[in-house]
Amino acid sequence: MHAFDYARATEPSQALDLARRPDAAFIAGGTDLLQLWKAGIARPELMIDISRLALDIVKPRDDGIAIGALARLSDVADHPIVQARWPLIAEALNAGASAQVRNAATIGGNLLQRTRCAYFRSGDMPCNKRAPGSGCPAIGGENRSHAIFGGSPHCVATHASDLAVALAALDASVRVAGPAGSRLVGIGDFYLLPGDTPQRETVLGQGQLICAVDVPATAGRAAYVKVRDRASFEFAVVSVAADLVIDDGIVARARLAAGGVGTRPWRLTEAEAALIGERADAAAFDKAAAQASNGAEPLAHNAFKVELLRRTVRRALQVAGGKA
Template identity: 50%
Template sequence: MIPFALHTAASPEEALGRLADEPGAALLAGGTTLVDLMKLEVLRPSAVIDISRIGLDAIERTPRGWRIGALARNRDVAAHPRIAADLPLLSQAILQGASGALRTMATVGGNLLQRTRCGYFRDRTAACNKRSPGAGCAALDGVNRGHAVLGVSDACIATHPGDLAVALAALDARVTLRSRDGERTVAFTDFNLVPGNTPERETVMMPSEMVTAVEVPDLGYARRSLYRKVRDRASYQFALVSCAVALDVEEGVVRAARIALGGVGTKPWRAREAERSLVGRFADAHAFGDAAARALAGARPRPDNAFKVAMAERVLARCLLDLREMAL
């Protein structure tokens, strides 16, 4: 690990001031991703700003839904009884991510900003456009079984690793960003960027900004929701395919649907065409199979990960069927 300066911020204002004044600085919350990448020298910040003592950890019910502070621990969000009742897919997604020890340390904001688990990104001897723009992408013709099939480009096929982020994408969440110059709110589906020709830029955040909160609107039918994750082993493993689904069904007909996929996209993947295809149709296996096919229609698999297309379609169709049973 290369030398760096360490600062402990006492307030959001102090943290933002240091971030603006020290180009190349990084924010440290739980440290479950940043420290690993610094040890590998994949990330080499000139300074680290510890923000673990600045508050921003409240979990609050608001007139419009939920506001979750960026420094709220994943464990506390998942265990909150009203979130588990109102937004079960959110609680389920967190509990299926990482390990109990990591969920105790990891924060919501840090989780949203975690970097890809692509082995080539983490190997400084390998070609990676995300780490070194213009270097090439070793994953294109390398070991890419776990890589993305949606939102890919000729520059990058790295998969977004998150679980919580997939649930937030399905729930129409919004991310609050703050800098020394003010605050702005971004729809979560616009927060992450597909790689295109600039895979090194993963979110819409500016270098001087930090995540301060996530807002989740009050979707009544989100009480009937589900997060499902398919992986190589039952614990502490990233998704091959995951889906976050909420379904509003009345008298057997779909009135609204929210669908997002994980493990298959370069960002948490909102399947809007699949959602639209379900509205007004009977909630049956035919409609769900059609929606699942639409969700994967734009897939661009490589030989090693082509299986993800059929797997994702089946997992999504099964989730929708299970939610229909909950509605009966």
């Protein structure tokens, strides 16, 4: 296996300095990066260990919560204030991976995990994301797990994070640090569509680091519904995060995001719009769910996701709407 050098960063500024090398990679939990390294997909010459940086703090405020990028998934899912005020985040985290992975993996790393597309993960078949210009065998091949939204002629791989779907529904922002300082990027702008550069997945530049995720307060009722091929430790076929604000029985605000269907976490804006001002009942949920797959572009083996998405949206609305 590809050998690499190792450096342990003790301060964020030191980590950023070390990352000026273009062949360096940050490592924290390592649960995705080491899989990619073993498959020969990631070949860093220098691993910069950021796991001991003091970026693991979960800090609730009145108007939201800042979740440190190095907080472990299990610690965030177990945080009493996250569970009480942002249950969507706890539900999405607990729906992902295994207990062992959740104990090691970090919030920032979860957002940056690479796709589970089998052609990408193979390490040697053509893949425009891994080897730009080599082609996309998924488009004419095995594409049951691939995207019905956001694909391009170069890539149709889905984004695999459950957390990112919840954060998309909550209008979270990602705090990014680089040599030139830090900036806040809305989660809707953080992930890039594949277009003709599917190897670029986020707006993070070389040597930039996620420091934290900022999530605004929500008064909404939330649900995360994940449909998968086995009951646990499996990626989503389709998942939906719902956050509903209901006043006097009327939907005042609706936010819906889906996973397993898009090349990035996918907001379902037409279904959201169909809910606003409606009585929060089964008829309105059915009507909104019917809009969920508008604009979908299914492939040969994933057309079932078009209807499955509608049904998953309906279920998520029923669960969220049924909460007190």
